[in-house]
Amino acid sequence: MVIGERKPFEEILKTLEGHKKILVLGCGGCVTVCLTGGDDAVRVLSSQLKMSRDKDGNPLEIIEKTVERQCDPEYVEEIHDIVPDVEAVLSLACGAGVQYVAERYAKTPAYPALDTTFVGGSVKEGYYVERCQTCGQCKLAYTGGICPIARCSKSLLNGPCGGSTGGKCEISPEVDCAWQLIIDRLRYLDQMDRYEELADIADWSKNRDGGPRKMIREDFQR
Amino acid sequence: MAGSDFEPTIVAFCCHYCAYGAADLAGSMRLQYPANIRIIRLPCSGKVTPIFLLRAFEKGADGVYVAGCMEGDCHFILGNLVAKPRVIYAKRLIAEVGLEPERLEMFNMSAAMGPKFADVAREFTERIRQLGPSPLNKKFQNKKDQAA
Structure with missing residues (x-):
């Protein structure tokens, strides 16, 4: 939401x-x-x-x-x-x-x-966290269902960076390193081969950088 | 600060299982407490939401308090622990409006604590008397204007 x-x-x-x-x-x-x-x-x-x-x-x-x-x-x-x-x-x-x-x-x-x-969800009633940055090109299939755009402080596509320590991000000990979470999850899913694949350069024009976006379902157009 | 003729109007949201019983007991024990308290009975202090408290101030109450069971003794297990952070949050809301957060409080007591009910009523009334009338207390403001 x-x-x-x-x-x-x-x-x-x-x-x-x-x-x-x-x-x-x-x-x-x-x-x-x-x-x-x-x-x-x-x-x-x-x-x-x-x-x-x-x-x-x-x-x-x-x-x-x-x-x-x-x-x-x-x-x-x-x-x-x-x-x-x-x-x-x-x-x-x-x-x-x-x-x-x-x-x-x-x-x-x-x-x-x-x-x-x-855009996020609730951890519990009255406690909400960010989960999606509406980048327009969902990568969750390759990252164990954890978004590197929204949850990595640098939005790295091929992480982690050198600031990852003990599973935490260098910006704050309270912030999980998204790439640590991704690797842990991929390992758990036995999908580490997906981690080995280098992600292509993102097409940021599908993000806000390409100007205001729209989505049209043709079958609803009259 | 307040004029000597100022009698605060105080709304007390009382849980049926504790403070309301304590008020009844205070009466049975013939304990004196100020007549400024207007009691609103609730099935549980957890029924309170910030809008209940704001409406009381909006209608001109000089002070408002919520009285629930002792922590750990709620008839509905967690109601009083639900009410507590809501009262704290509502204190912030009234502070934003410009009212003193001290005009709002939460107390805990059991149904056997008649004397505590009377003490709380006395102490809170005294606190509000010191703070003076709420700027939203139109009854007092009109009286003051008429006197002038």
Whole structure:
């Protein structure tokens, strides 16, 4: 899932300066799972905003709503009755969601309440780690299911480097050396021959370096 | 800091299996404790989420506390240990808003601790009295404005 972290409260307050009535819009997708953008997060942030502005004698009227997903036009459409009544939309979605709201409602500013941080998963409830960097060319078949792009600090394709010590990365004793994990896993799978093969130079144009990407399923095009 | 006429409004989220029973016992024991406490009974302190606590402050409470079972004694095994980090997190949330984190606290007690319930009520009320009214306590602010 896409992991988002709430922006500092002060920063959110600053973006809302001058507005008297806003829509705080949650997203029922990834950010609900990582506890930062769902219905509960909408209520908590709205309550904080109301209190903070009330305290300063500059009340803020808030409409709270959470849609299924903000990265889908059909769900963004659900707020079309509300948007004309508000001065701005504060979105608790990832960057994609905020942009969908901004594109659909061109006359109303859409502000992000989250910093979209990474694609990852949960270790346990409330604890999330990065696992994928959306490089566009998945190499997991050759690396024992452990991603060298996302998990090696240098994104090395033929690792490890000299900074690997005792299974840990030189950047921090808390960070596992991804290549140590890869080698251990390949050995366990009896696939060390895959480690012996040199990985080709990556085609980074399939990563963000090639500009904005798209994916089209022809059978769904009408 | 606070005016002498300030009587804090305090919301206490009490677990049914301990603090609520302790409050009842305090009553049976004829123990005196301040009338500032508004008790909300919960099936377990683990029912508390940050929004419960924020709403209380939003509606003008000067102080809020959660009272759960002694650690290790939760009727639902882990409820009070779930509540504890949530209260700590909510302290950060109210600090962001500009309220003193001391206005929020978690206490642990058993249903047999009537005197402890009364002590906590007294001490917490005194703490909030020292901090003064919450800037969101409209009732007090209106009274002050009328007096002026």
